[in-house]
Amino acid sequence: MFRRIAATGVAGALAGVLAAACGGSSNSPTPVNQQPPNATPPSAGASVNLAPVIAAVVVSAERVEVDAEVKLTADVKDSETPIDQLLFEWKTDAGTFSGEGPTVTWRAPKDVTTPADYAITLTVTERYGTPDGAGVRPQNVATAAAPPIRVHNSPRELGDLALQFLSDFANSETDASACIRNFSDSCRGKAEERADIQYNRDHYKILSSSLNLKRVSIGSSGLNGQAMVGCSFRSRITKCPPPGPGVPACTTGSVESVQGDCVVTGVYEQQRWWLCDSRFENGVILPSMRGFFGIR
16 A cells, blocks of 8 residues: 655645656655566455465375375365365375375375385465466465375385394394394383393304395284294304203304294384394204293
8 A cells, every 4th residue: 555645735745746857856655566476456446366275284194105195185265266266286206196176195105215204285376367468367376285294115114124133133243232223112122132132142152144034014003013034043152051950051162053033023103113022933942052042
C-alpha cells in the first residue's frame, strides 16, 4: 500500500513538483512492488491470491527395507484454486515415485549402501490469473518436507555384523572388548561374550579359520533376527585349566580343531542392528576344546 503524504497547501505541492522536475528530491518514499516478478498487479480493490498451504505430509512408514514401498499423503489447502488444478512435484535422491497429486507411492532404492536416510520434498505450485506477453501466468509456490525415511537391507546388515564379529574372534590378537563393539548394551549376552572371549584368549591361540554365511532370518516384527555361519577353527592350546573333578584332560601345545555352525543373534535398536549373543551348534567339540566357545 502507498503511504498518504499530507500536503501543506498548493504552494507546497507545486514546490514538490518543481523540485522533482529540477532533479531535486522530495520526502515521498519509493513504492516497493511486493507482487511476484511475473504477477499481474491487482486492480484497485482486487484481493491478493494466497499461496497454497501444505498443512502436513504423512508417510505410511518411517523405516522400510530396500525395494519396499511407502505411501506419501499431503494435506494441502488453497483458498482460490481446486486441489486437482495444483501442480505437485515430489523429489528425493533415489528410488522412484508412482502416482501423482497429493498422494503418491515411493519405492525405496534396491542396490544401495544401508542403513540410509532419505529426505523427500514436496513442491506445490498454483498458477492463476492472465498470462503475460510471453504466455507466463503468475504463480504461487509452497514447499514442505516429509519425515525422513530410513532404509535398511536387514539381512545383509545383520549378516555383515555376524561375519565381522567372528572374524575378530578368529584373530587372537583382537582383544575381547574390540570383538564385542557391535553388541547391544541391553543384551545380557554382551557381558557373557566378553568373558568367553577373554577365556579363549587366555587358553588358546587360533591358527586358522573358515567362515561361511549360510543364512540370515529376520523376525516378523523387524526387531530381532539371527545369522547362521558355518565356522571352523584350528587352534593351539596355550594353557590348561587346573585339574579337578569334571575338568577334561588337556595337553599344552597340542593343536585341535572345532567345526560346526556359529549362530549369532541380533536386535534392532537406535535405528540400527546390533548383535546380542552367539552359540555353537551342529558340531562335535573334543573335551580339551570345550572352553574354546565358553563351554566350561
